């Protein structure tokens with residue numbers, strides 16, 4: 001049995017995007033309301049009864065949210081083209097060392113029904129792609145839900 005703990009947050013941001021379809025509208029600066037959700041997996045620590053205190057998760061999220069909320073996403077360092085895919089990767093990379101057990105990041109635009117989920121691929125060692133430390137990998141391995149790669 002494994003527990004999954006999630007926290008949602010919202011940010012508003014502007015961007016442009018180069019596309020082969022609907023190109024002119026996407027190339028103009030426009031904005032979206034993004035709804036994001038992060039998920040941690042693990043076992044509750046016996047004394048606290050918590051996988052991780054959601055209060056500390058919210059603090060870490062707030063630091064990331066400040067990098068995105070009311071920003072022009074084209075100018076955000078390390079983001080690349082401001083797609084849902086890159087927003088998931090960006091949030092995952094920024095949070096993974098602060099939130100042990102981070103397994104998924106979801107970003108969606110409810111207004112248009114667009115959604116992307118980035119899940120840690122336990123079988124293919126995708127964790128290293130996000131700059132996860134050896135300490136974190138060992139930590140998760142010790143909790144028994146990932147094989148060391």
Ligand SMILES: Nc1nc2c(c(=O)[nH]1)N=C([C@H](O)[C@H](O)COP(=O)(O)OP(=O)(O)OP(=O)(O)O)CN2
Pocket residue numbers: 017022025026030082083084085112
């Ligand atoms: N795989 C992806 N495809 C697209 C993404 C993305 O993040 N990943 N993003 C976009 C654009 O952000 C785009 O603004 C959305 O385009 P579109 O659906 O055409 O129109 P809007 O949501 O802006 O809605 P309107 O109200 O019609 O402007 C496209 N593709």
Ligand SMILES: [Zn+2]
Pocket residue numbers: 015017026030031032
């Ligand atoms: Zn857009």
